Amino acid sequence: PGNESNDPGKECHNPGNESNDPGKECHNPGNESNDPGKECHNPGNESNDPGKECHNPGNESNDPGKECHNPGNENNDPGKECHNPGNKDNDLGNECHNQGNESNDPGKECHNP
DSSP states (O other), X not given: OOOOOSSTTXXXXXXXXXXXXXXXXXXXXXXXXXXXXXXXXXXXXXXXXXXXXXXXXXXXXXXXXXXOOSTTOOOSSTTOOOOSTTOOOSSTTOXXXXXXXXXXXXXXXXXXX
16 A cells, blocks of 8 residues: 555555665665665665665764774775774875774774874
């Protein structure tokens, strides 16, 4: 009831959801994948990379094709994940492991707050 698939001949199994890809079903309420043919499994999340799912609310990776696993964090290096809240590494390609710390030396991590 109340659901229509964008593709004639398909059903939509959750109220208020439509699949962006004709021929696909929409499985989670309020979520749409940026990539036609993919699902988005968590509410309010969209993957920056077509063809990827977004697994954590409110997080987007700066690198298409990567996930961001902690809320409010973005890694300055495309292709890396951000593991701690509020930290950014000054060196592209390294993570910052402690809150409120930034490494002054490119290529080093910061270990103490």
